[in-house]
Every structure is written in structure tokens, then in C-alpha cells.
Amino acid sequence: MPSLKDLKNRIASVKSTRKITKAMQMVAAAKLRRAQEAAEAARPYAERFDAVLGQLAASVGGSDTGPKLLSGTGKDDVHMLVVITAERGLCGGFNTNIVKKAKQKIRELKAAGKTVKILTVGKKGREQLRREYSDAMVGHIDLSGIKSLGYVNAQDITRDLLNRFDEGEFDVATIFYASFQSVIAQTPTAMQVIPAQFDAQDGETTGPLYEYEPSEEAILADLLPRGIATQIFAALLENAASEQGARMSAMDNATRNAGEMIDKLTIQYNRSRQAVITNELIEIISGAEAL
Numbered sequence: 001m002p003s004l005k006d007l008k009n010r011i012a013s014v015k016s017t018r019k020i021t022k023a024m025q026m027v028a029a030a031k032l033r034r035a036q037e038a039a040e041a042a043r044p045y046a047e048r049f050d051a052v053l054g055q056l057a058a059s060v061g062g063s064d065t066g067p068k069l070l071s072g073t074g075k076d077d078v079h080m081l082v083v084i085t086a087e088r089g090l091c092g093g094f095n096t097n098i099v100k101k102a103k104q105k106i107r108e109l110k111a112a113g114k115t116v117k118i119l120t121v122g123k124k125g126r127e128q129l130r131r132e133y134s135d136a137m138v139g140h141i142d143l144s145g146i147k148s149l150g151y152v153n154a155q156d157i158t159r160d161l162l163n164r165f166d167e168g169e170f171d172v173a174t175i176f177y178a179s180f181q182s183v184i185a186q187t188p189t190a191m192q193v194i195p196a197q198f199d200a201q202d203g204e205t206t207g208p209l210y211e212y213e214p215s216e217e218a219i220l221a222d223l224l225p226r227g228i229a230t231q232i233f234a235a236l237l238e239n240a241a242s243e244q245g246a247r248m249s250a251m252d253n254a255t256r257n258a259g260e261m262i263d264k265l266t267i268q269y270n271r272s273r274q275a276v277i278t279n280e281l282i283e284i285i286s287g288a289e290a291l
Contacts, residue, residue, distance in 0.1 A: 004273055007269040011265045017254075018255055018259060021251045021254040024090065025251035028245075028248035028251060029248050032183070032244035032245055035237070035241040035243075038240070039180050042234045043234065046230050046234040049230050053198060054198030057196065058198075059216050060216045060217055067224055069165075072172070076114070076172050077114060077171055078169070079115070080165075080172070080173040080174070081102055081106065081116060081119070081175075082120075083099065083118060085121070085124045085125030086124050086243045088123075091246040091247035091250055092247070094186060097178065097186070101176055103129075103132070105176075106133060116133070116136050117136055117170055118133060118137045118138065119140070119141070121140075123144060139164075154230070155229050157229075157232050158232055161173060162228070165194055172195070173192070175191050176190050177189055177236075177238055177242075178238065180242045183245040186246055193228050193231055196228070
């Protein structure tokens, strides 16, 4: 049975924790608005860029003259997984859900006899993955010192990835991130970026025909690296918005749980205090009666 002093100290400690979680919730809410606006603003551009590249890729077809980023190496033996997570925790299951999806893909590839290599973006993903797959990890990109994400950050990741592809380190590259849906819903997503894949666009095949100068292959060779950088940048923005949404939700739950704990501890403290007072009264009355 804890003493009154212990209960009082614990109540004070939980109240301090509640102040911290409430402050973190408000900070996450402020950051979420900016991050959500950035992610939503990037979606139309990324989707349209993807549609343009899809039209060019469809016109090129599967010819061997197409860019290597489109046609691939002709093999799928070595897979590079780019796992994008947060640099900080205290955001619920946000990081764990992304890593869980990456681990599921790793198990599937290993079961199929494929070689897996892992490139992490974000400290939390690296910490979780290296516990089981430290031998497969080939690199890490640190974004902890960056105050606000920019396209240059996506270019750095893309440059690293393309250099590894040109050197023949892998055949297929897939990025993992969380797609922002709402404050309470962030969907772990896997997207293959090398070789480039494009969704079929309804009505695109019946649209106007274009003549390209230079050739479609030359244009694709120039645009595909930019397209990969655009996809990675959109993934970084989606991840940033998802992180703040998850942190806001987690801190809100923590604040409410702290309030419930304070109420329970206060009731326990009052009951213990009343028991102490009752015992003291009994002792006083018993002593008076003995006299």
C-alpha cells in the first residue's frame, strides 16, 4: 500500500506528463496543417507527371531501346527496399506499421529466393530493421537536421539510388512510406520506382497523338530520373503529414489516459487519507476512553 506522500508525488508526476503530452499535441496539430497542405498540393503534380510518363512509356513499349530505368536489367534477383520512416518517435504505431509492411515484403522475397538490400531514410526505421536484417542494410540517409523538407532532399535520395542502380547493385527498387488519409488513418504503402511502373489511365489511349522531338526514348531518359525524384518527394511529404497526424492522435490519447490516471490516483489518495484520519480519530477516542 503506497503512502500518502508516494501517491501525492505520483499525481504530481502524472500531471507534469499530461502537460508535456498536451503541449506536444498542440505542436503536432500546428505542424500537421502545414504538412497536410504540402502533401495535398504535391499530389496533382505527381499524378500528372506520372500520367505523362505513362503515355511516353506506352508509346515506347517494351523495346530494348528504351531507357534502362523503364526496361530494367532483365532480372529481378536483387531487390532494394527504401524504407522511409520518421526521425523521432512518440507517434503511435506510425513507424512500426511501415516497418511491418517492409518486413512482410522481405519475407516474401526471401521465400522466393531473392536477395534483399535495405536503404533506410529515418532513424526509427533503421533501429527496428537492423535488429533482424542488419546484414541486408546497405545505407542510411539522415534527415534529422532538416527543418523543412524540400525537393533537394528527394534529389539526394534519388541520386544515391540511381548511382547504386547504375553500378548494378540491384534490379528492382521499392519505396515504403505512409500515405496520409486523415489524422487517425495513415496507410502503409509500397511503390515500385525502378523499373518504373505506371497505372493505366482511362481514356489516355484515345487521346490526341503527339510527335516528339527528340524521340520518346530520349525524352524518357531525361524525365524518368525526375519522375523518380518526384515520387520520392511526394512520399516524403505524405510521410511527414502522416507522422504529425499519428503524433497528434497518440498525444491526444496519452493526455486523456493521464487524466484518467490522475482521477484514479486522486480517489485512491483521498481514500487513503480518510483511512489515516479515521485511524487517528480511533486512537484519540480510545485514549480518551482509557483515561
